[in-house]
Amino acid sequence: MSTPCRCRKAVTPAAEVFAANCVACHGEDGKGKKDVGAPDLTDNHWIHGGDRQSIYTTVYAGRQGHMPHWGTRLSPLDIKMLAVYVHTLGGEAP
Numbered sequence: 001m002s003t004p005c006r007c008r009k010a011v012t013p014a015a016e017v018f019a020a021n022c023v024a025c026h027g028e029d030g031k032g033k034k035d036v037g038a039p040d041l042t043d044n045h046w047i048h049g050g051d052r053q054s055i056y057t058t059v060y061a062g063r064q065g066h067m068p069h070w071g072t073r074l075s076p077l078d079i080k081m082l083a084v085y086v087h088t089l090g091g092e093a094p
Contacts, residue, residue: 017074017078017085026038037066042090052084055083
């Protein structure tokens with residue numbers, strides 16, 4: 001019996017939400033885009049906290065006019081999935 005290939009990340013609904021809403025600023029790999037002021041989501045340097053609740057709050061409410069709020073644009077489920085997905089990119093160790 002063969003082992004499934006782990007060389008590519010599976011496309012998940014959360015990854016699709018990220019691709020549709022976050023890639024423009026944070027890049028496909030989540031490394032951020034300095035030219036638009038979007039931070040790297042893959043490191044452990046998180047100004048507002050890299051735990052799941054802090055990420056959820058950031059996505060939902062935005063941050064200081066730089067990070068847009070998504071609370072009225074995404075469903076609560078999409079925001080929760082997105083917070084978990086972004087947490088897997090970096091943030092605090094799970």
